[in-house]
Amino acid sequence: MTPPDFPLVDTLPLPARPEMERAYLNGDASYDGVFYLAVKTTGIFCRPSCTARKPKPENVEFFSTVKEAMFAGYRACLRCRPLEGEGDRHGLTFQAYCRARRLAAALDVIKHRGEVDEAVFDAGYESHSGFRDAFARVFSTAPGQAVSADAVRLGWMDTPIGPMIAGATDTGINLLEFTGRRMLEAQLDTVQRRFKQPLVPADHPHLDTLKSELQSYFAGTLREFSVPVVAPGTDFEERVWAELCKIPYGETRSYEDVAIALGNRAAVRAVGRANGLNRIAIVIPCHRVVNKSGELGGYGGGLWRKRRLLHLEKSSSSQRDMES
Numbered sequence: 504m505t506p507p508d509f510p511l512v513d514t515l516p517l518p519a520r521p522e523m524e525r526a527y528l529n530g531d532a533s534y535d536g537v538f539y540l541a542v543k544t545t546g547i548f549c550r551p552s553c554t555a556r557k558p559k560p561e562n563v564e565f566f567s568t569v570k571e572a573m574f575a576g577y578r579a580c581l582r583c584r585p586l587e588g589e590g591d592r593h594g595l596t597f598q599a600y601c602r603a604r605r606l607a608a609a610l611d612v613i614k615h616r617g618e619v620d621e622a623v624f625d626a627g628y629e630s631h632s633g634f635r636d637a638f639a640r641v642f643s644t645a646p647g648q649a650v651s652a653d654a655v656r657l658g659w660m661d662t663p664i665g666p667m668i669a670g671a672t673d674t675g676i677n678l679l680e681f682t683g684r685r686m687l688e689a690q691l692d693t694v695q696r697r698f699k700q701p702l703v704p705a706d707h708p709h710l711d712t713l714k715s716e717l718q719s720y721f722a723g724t725l726r727e728f729s730v731p732v733v734a735p736g737t738d739f740e741e742r743v744w745a746e747l748c749k750i751p752y753g754e755t756r757s758y759e760d761v762a763i764a765l766g767n768r769a770a771v772r773a774v775g776r777a778n779g780l781n782r783i784a785i786v787i788p789c790h791r792v793v794n795k796s797g798e799l800g801g802y803g804g805g806l807w808r809k810r811r812l813l814h815l816e817k818s819s820s821s822q823r824d825m826e827s
């Protein structure tokens with residue numbers, strides 16, 4: 504098999520076939536939108552998360568877009584409805600995000616006008632108790648106390664390798680994570696615990712900066728992010744994350760290299776673990792750490808994303824070198 508060619512922006516390569524097979528057999532919704540599977544025996548194509556009976560891998564072919572699957576003569580599955588828009592793609596995480604967005608509008612009303620009644624009405628809830636329960640679930644605080652509450656502001660970032668959720672306080676960005684990632688919920692919990700603030704989908708200047716820097720990064724024109732970052736962790740995690748930030752754009756280090764740089768060659772596994780707990784993907788470049796053998800190693804956001812990020816950085820670096 505020849506290695507796939509990855510253009511810098513927009514078009515998405517398919518993940519490796521074994522990875523896609525694993526994904527649809529497990530009904531893994533984090534791959535929804537990444538690929539579609541088409542079943543030769545039925546002529547139907549599905550999202551990876553489809554709950555219909557799983558076809559045998561030998562009867563399946565994979566497409567990266569709905570269009571390709573349809574051009575190949577397949578019809579859309581009536582159960583997982585692959586033709587339906589973006590909004591349905593990201594499963595529960597996306598719905599939870601929308602619900603939180605709606606509640607955030609209510610939080611702003613309370614903060615600015617001190618009017619709980621109006622907030623209930625604006626958020627589309629019929630009763631105070633229903634609103635209070637939903638609010639407490641999302642913000643971990645009762646509406647009456649929200650006026651004084653500060654919050655981690657959450658924003659939605661679209662990137663060529665899938666949407667991400669970012670978090671910010673006035674001191675900086677404290678979260679950047681792929682929305683499909685199973686760890687997202689856990690990371691949101693950690694942020695909430697570390698910062699002792701509710702999570703509120705809302706705007707923030709740091710989120711605006713991050714959004715435009717991500718655009719430049721994916722266009723291959725930005726090598727270092729300037730947006731401030733706040734990443735509290737254990738002493739060891741913080742040392743690992745600081746070390747990751749020293750790996751130059753376009754280069755990689757092994758887990759062992761990082762352990763040695765920290766003065767403890769034996770800490771390879773601990774380095775790997777801290778690497779995986781990085782909450783600020785891309786900006787703290789945990790994707791630049793690979794296995795000693797040169798294999799990619801792990802990546803919480805999915806190996807195809809890691810491959811894609813490294814390819815992007817390598818291509819932009821060599822392009823830059825040729826120009827200079």
Ligand SMILES: [Zn+2]
Pocket residue numbers: 548549550553554555580581582583584
């Ligand atoms: Zn289906």
